[in-house]
Amino acid sequence: MSLPVRLLPSLVLLQFWAPVALAETLQEAEALALLQKIAGAARQLNYSGTFIYQHGDHVESSRITHFVDRSGEYEKLETLDGPKREIFRTENEIITFDGEHRVIKRERRTRRNSFPALLPDQLAHLTEHYLLRKGELERIAGYDAQALLLEPRDGFRYGHKLWAEASTGLLLKARMLDEKGHAVEQSVFTQLIIGAAVVRPVFVPSSSSSDRSRDPPSADSATPADTGWVVKDQPAGFRKIIEMKRFKAGSQTPVAHLVYSDGLAAVSVFVEPLPTSRKVPEGLTRQGAVNIYTRPLSDQLVTVLGEAPAVTVMQMANSVSPRGQ
Amino acid sequence: MDKISQLMDGELGEREARLQIRRLESDPSLTQAWDTYHLIRDALRDDICIGIDFERRLRQRLDGEPTVIAPHVHFASRVVRYSLPLAAAVAGIALVGWLALSSQPQSEHLAETKPQNPVAVAAAPASGQMSDYLLAHQEYSPTADLQGMASYVRTVSNEDRDPAR
Numbered sequence: 023m024s025l026p027v028r029l030l031p032s033l034v035l036l037q038f039w040a041p042v043a044l045a046e047t048l049q050e051a052e053a054l055a056l057l058q059k060i061a062g063a064a065r066q067l068n069y070s071g072t073f074i075y076q077h078g079d080h081v082e083s084s085r086i087t088h089f090v091d092r093s094g095e096y097e098k099l100e101t102l103d104g105p106k107r108e109i110f111r112t113e114n115e116i117i118t119f120d121g122e123h124r125v126i127k128r129e130r131r132t133r134r135n136s137f138p139a140l141l142p143d144q145l146a147h148l149t150e151h152y153l154l155r156k157g158e159l160e161r162i163a164g165y166d167a168q169a170l171l172l173e174p175r176d177g178f179r180y181g182h183k184l185w186a187e188a189s190t191g192l193l194l195k196a197r198m199l200d201e202k203g204h205a206v207e208q209s210v211f212t213q214l215i216i217g218a219a220v221v222r223p224v225f226v227p228s229s230s231s232s233d234r235s236r237d238p239p240s241a242d243s244a245t246p247a248d249t250g251w252v253v254k255d256q257p258a259g260f261r262k263i264i265e266m267k268r269f270k271a272g273s274q275t276p277v278a279h280l281v282y283s284d285g286l287a288a289v290s291v292f293v294e295p296l297p298t299s300r301k302v303p304e305g306l307t308r309q310g311a312v313n314i315y316t317r318p319l320s321d322q323l324v325t326v327l328g329e330a331p332a333v334t335v336m337q338m339a340n341s342v343s344p345r346g347q
Numbered sequence: 348m349d350k351i352s353q354l355m356d357g358e359l360g361e362r363e364a365r366l367q368i369r370r371l372e373s374d375p376s377l378t379q380a381w382d383t384y385h386l387i388r389d390a391l392r393d394d395i396c397i398g399i400d401f402e403r404r405l406r407q408r409l410d411g412e413p414t415v416i417a418p419h420v421h422f423a424s425r426v427v428r429y430s431l432p433l434a435a436a437v438a439g440i441a442l443v444g445w446l447a448l449s450s451q452p453q454s455e456h457l458a459e460t461k462p463q464n465p466v467a468v469a470a471a472p473a474s475g476q477m478s479d480y481l482l483a484h485q486e487y488s489p490t491a492d493l494q495g496m497a498s499y500v501r502t503v504s505n506e507d508r509d510p511a512r
Binding site for chain 2: 057060061064065073075080082084086087088097098099101107109111116118127129131182184193196209242244263264268270279281283285286287288290292307309310312314325327328329333336
């Protein structure tokens with residue numbers, strides 16, 4: 023008795039199945055370790071360089087510096103194209119300056135230390151929703167880089183390809199991909215120094231312009247709190263990681279902010295009273311890989327955004343409701 | 348659902364297309380999927396936005412219109428049948444109008460309730476607030492944690508700047 027020819031490939035597949043599955047698990051463990059190394063490197067290393075950010079037809083370059091010593095982390099991002107903007111980030115505060123060193127926004131940071139990069143229990147869930155694989159070695163900005171692929175197992179999240187500097191793990195290049203494999207956003211260093219040569223970024227506005235920044239805006243803030251809101255129908259794997267009330271400087275009305283994550287992508291839900299003074303934009307927009315969806319909900323305005331496909335953001339926005347209803 | 352997406356892409360033959368359109372009319376969940384697919388496709392292609400309930404609301408308004416023609420047994424279902432392509436046509440007109448009036452496609456919104464008011468469409472009032480929200484979001488995103496400050500480029504990206512600030 024002979025087997026039909028068409029069954030032969032599946033028999034061959036069966037024979038190799040077990041070792042293949044094992045290899046995948048080993049690859050995932052290795053890839054997870056690399057992911058943690060990347061997250062650690064971003065916070066623990068001193069580095070400074072120029073990088074290119076692109077999505078669609080849009081390309082722009084910026085310079086970033088990360089400096090850390092015993093007193094903490096000091097970071098700066100400076101736009102190199104178009105109007106000048108600088109963002110400084112310390113452990114306590116995020117400050118945005120315009121081209122004349124005037125403060126245009128301040129935000130107090132409160133939760134940083136209790137919110138480490140990539141929580142271990144989230145990493146454990148990551149493999150349920152992404153297939154992790156090590157990629158090839160490539161050369162980026164003069165460094166050897168190890169590629170890492172995170173392929174989503176469903177259509178509710180983007181794929182990621184990351185290139186980490188081979189010895190330190192610092193992320194040199196990152197690309198987010200939609201379900202068809204098209205890049206929705208990419209950022210890549212074109213020039214970079216890592217290590218002792220990096221100096222601490224200066225945070226005070228330059229003296230020549232200090233007179234104009236005499237009256238800087240006071241800081242926005244956020245406090246972890248029960249907001250009374252809940253997302254009832256989030257896609258599989260998205261769990262609430264934090265819930266808080268945000269206060270815009272000078273405003274007594276809090277904005278509810280809930281964050282959901284599948285361990286890699288995050289989606290933020292904002293709920294605030296429907297403004298009466300201005301026209302409210304309604305619908306879907308994009309900023310690079312971030313989809314933003316806004317809709318009124320009785321007398322409230324719901325804004326949901328995250329680096330996730332439109333369907334994820336919209337499904338969550340459409341299922342926001344007061345807790346207990 | 349696959350058939351619906353094929354219908355949307357014009358991949359179905361005439362007979363199959365008619366069949367799927369009839370399914371669309373009778374099944375609200377398919378109508379919802381139809382809306383969502385269009386919204387997503389529009390957003391992906393052109394960064395424009397038409398509210399998800401556009402077709403449903405238009406249909407409600409059509410249903411609410413006074414009936415001028417003499418009543419007919421099948422009239423109600425015919426309104427529903429015609430409202431779908433009509434909705435698409437109206438959306439198309441609105442889109443053309445919007446394209447003609449707009450010079451900055453990103454982060455602007457098609458004001459579905461007041462398409463006759465181009466000034467309101469072009470105002471994009473919340474872009475400052477949106478960058479506040481983006482900034483707040485980055486703090487808690489694991490993806491942003493991998494990228495360090497690089498992820499903040501979205502909040503200062505020069506294409507999305509509010510000129511009023």
